[in-house]
Amino acid sequence: GVPTLDAVHAELGRLARWTGPRHAAPDVAGGGPASPGHRQAVLATWKLMLDSGRGQDGEVHLAGTARRPVARLSPGTARAIGAADGEPVTVTGPAGWVTLPVAVTPMPDHVVWLPQHSPGSWVNRGLGLGAGAVVSLSATSTEVTR
Secondary structure (H helix, E strand, O other): OOOOHHHHHHHHHHHOOOOOOOEEEEEEEEOOOOOOOOOEEEEEEOOOOOOHHHHOOOOHHOOOOOOOOOOOOOOHHHHHHHOOOEEEEEEEEEEEEEEEEEEEEEOOOOOOEEOOEEEEHHHHHOOOOOOOOOEEEEEOOOOOEO
């Protein structure tokens, strides 16, 4: 029912002047920061520009320029689980695990960063959780993905 830009602005103007009843704001306490335990970390994740997205289907040359998926850990976190740069590390969540080579990176301790949707690293489906969740870490000797 808004055929023109002027009609959109008029509709928004009517909504802005609403004086009727409003719902009360939710009364819910916020959660505290995640507290990872021994051999655990807080998951950080983001989609890379070139990943396993559908927009790259059939574009083998473009996909070939994508960054290699890695699990980023601080030097202290890598040392704490016995993983060295380039060695595989397994990140485990309630739905499964992702195993990728470690890239030791200057970053906060007790955090692991994974590409969200890259070959071998499908965070939401593979781990069953997302950014900010606590995951388990283990150094592994063979690369396994799920």
